[in-house]
Amino acid sequence: MKKISYNNMELKELEDFFVSIDEKKFRAEQLFVGLHNKNYFDLDEFTNISKELKLKLEDYGNINKSEIFKVFKSKLDKTRKYLIKLNDGNIIESVYMEYSSHNTICISSQVGCKMGCTFCASTKQKFVRNLEPSELLNQIYLIQKDVGKRISNIVLMGIGEPLDNYDNVIKFIRLISNKKGYNISIRNITLSTCGIVPKIYELADENLPINITISLHNPFDNERKQIMPIGNRYSIGDIIKATKYYFQKTGRRISFEYTLIEGENDSYIHAKELRRILRGLNCHVNLIPLNKIKEFNKNSSNKESINKFKSYLDDFGITTTIRTSLGQDIDGACGQLRAAHNFN
Ligand code: SF4
Structure with a gap:
């Protein structure tokens, strides 16, 4: 047993x-x-x-244990990237980022990922299994011990699609925010999803008002499907409807991640369509320069195009920021470290 x-x-x-x-x-x-x-x-x-x-x-x-397998420390800032070994030998990635006002950990929710986004290093290794709530927690407990600082913010943006491991992720959020436990404020937890629509509705009804971020990356369904197979199951219209419901139930502003790929999704037409689909939604757009991986033969939009795209969105009245990547000297995008170590 x-x-x-x-x-x-x-x-x-x-x-x-x-x-x-x-x-x-x-x-x-x-x-x-x-x-x-x-x-x-x-x-x-x-x-x-x-x-x-x-x-x-x-x-x-x-007590289900995990251990730190390897730490990569940035020389440019205080970012640390971790390979964490689970009790069955599988390896996952977590990232510690230190800011002046808070300390954030980006954690993984699965070993591998089924979603198949073409630009993502995590998807290049096969899906192995879901993480248990304790394995989500251990990433935080181990890293906070290693850095000697309390963690104030958590982002579920590492390897895996958190809404594809729904029950364990919900249990993790309840455990980490329990006042008798680590007691992280629910409002300091952010979950990123590629857009599993029924689960967004379910999450809205959990009475756990965490922040959600939608990995959008393209405002046109036919183009989005080319880089994100999940687009074949749920249209952008379905996702926007679900986020409106989420906002209505939780009062949390929705964020959209938009990775800029040269010549693919950085035109005025794309910005204009983005405005159309986001109209009336209390939201924020986070522009991300593409982190190049060898399996996805595209380039990031250059600085000038990124600034231009931002100014289109600013002119349309959409709150937009450009993500600055921390720890650029220690292998950027999620999944890259694990892939580099060939753990499957
Ligand atoms: S971007 Fe997220 S959902 Fe898509 S393959 Fe990577 S980890 Fe999975």
């Missing part, structure tokens, strides 16, 4: 479990606080749990 992992469980589940093994409910809270507030990875670290109870807990379950 597969053992349960205590760090996959919400407090209520732990309490029910403790009662089921004839232990006091408050013991469950001690375990929960140790795991998620003090970030213990081992039962030996608990001084408030008796030896006897530790042995009993070891019989029924374990």
